[in-house]
Amino acid sequence: GDSVTQMEGPVTLSEEAFLTINCTYTATGYPSLFWYVQYPGEGLQLLLKATKADDKGSNKGFEATYRKETTSFHLEKGSVQVSDSAVYFCALRSMEYGNKLVFGAGTILRVKS
Amino acid sequence: EPEVTQTPSHQVTQMGQEVILRCVPISNHLYFYWYRQILGQKVEFLVSFYNNEISEKSEIFDDQFSVERPDGSNFTLKIRSTKLEDSAMYFCASLLERTGGIEAFFGQGTRLTVV
Numbered sequence: 001g002d003s004v005t006q007m008e009g010p011v012t013l014s015e016e017a018f019l020t021i022n023c024t025y026t027a028t029g030y031p032s033l034f035w036y037v038q039y040p041g042e043g044l045q046l047l048l049k050a051t052k053a054d055d056k057g058s059n060k061g062f063e064a065t066y067r068k069e070t071t072s073f074h075l076e077k078g079s080v081q082v083s084d085s086a087v088y089f090c091a092l093r094s095m096e097y098g099n100k101l102v103f104g105a106g107t108i109l110r111v112k113s
Numbered sequence: 114e115p116e117v118t119q120t121p122s123h124q125v126t127q128m129g130q131e132v133i134l135r136c137v138p139i140s141n142h143l144y145f146y147w148y149r150q151i152l153g154q155k156v157e158f159l160v161s162f163y164n165n166e167i168s169e170k171s172e173i174f175d176d177q178f179s180v181e182r183p184d185g186s187n188f189t190l191k192i193r194s195t196k197l198e199d200s201a202m203y204f205c206a207s208l209l210e211r212t213g214g215i216e217a218f219f220g221q222g223t224r225l226t227v228v
Contacts, residue, residue, distance in 0.1 A: 032215055034217065036219070042221065043202075043204060043219055043220060043221040043222040044156070044204060044206075044219040044222075045219070046216075046217065046218065046219075049215075051215065089156060093208075093215060093217065099144055099161065099163070099168070099169075099208070100146060100158050100161045100169055101146065101148075101158070101206065101208075101217060102158065103148075103155065103156040103157075103158075104155075105155045106155060106156070
């Protein structure tokens with residue numbers, strides 16, 4: 001079945017550092033891809049999405065490009081802030097029966113001032 | 114901005130009791146989901162619902178679980194006889210397909226504590 005693999009965390013960075021969180025997927029067809037963020041004690045918020053190959057999703061300084069050739073959707077940010085500390089989940093919308101969202105395990109990001 | 118609303122935000126229940134978790138999805142969305150997240154762990158798929166019926170369910174979604182959309186707006190998850198291991202955050206989500214892509218939104222979650 002469809003699956004998402006994320007880099008293990010936690011990722012600890014200093015403020016203004018460059019962030020990359022790797023995400024690769026295995027899926028039937030051409031799924032839509034998402035990054036969700038979960039701040040401490042809160043629910044899941046959609047951060048960005050891409051629906052087809054070479055699409056770039058962006059929001060709040062975060063970017064991710066849908067790479068079909070490498071089946072990847074890596075999350076990047078040029079300069080992280082303490083307020084970016086959260087858990088980041090890569091997800092795909094399965095094209096299999098049911099159309100469910102399949103999540104990666106999540107990557108904890110800690111940003112120090 | 115439209116949002117998915119879940120109630121209650123926190124529920125404490127005794128083992129063996131029935132609980133109903135409620136969700137109001139975004140009104141024009143067509144696909145509905147329940148997920149759960151045991152503290153500090155992965156977000157796990159439970160069930161998807163489309164056209165007033167279950168379209169897929171996971172191994173977790175056994176006979177103790179059921180879902181309903183009784184009145185066209187609420188979307189409920191019932192756990193018939195709760196176990197300690199049902200303690201988790203439960204998230205409802207709704208999804209709309211539209212030209213140019215899809216939108217999937219999650220509620221804030223219900224934290225279920227079984228004691």
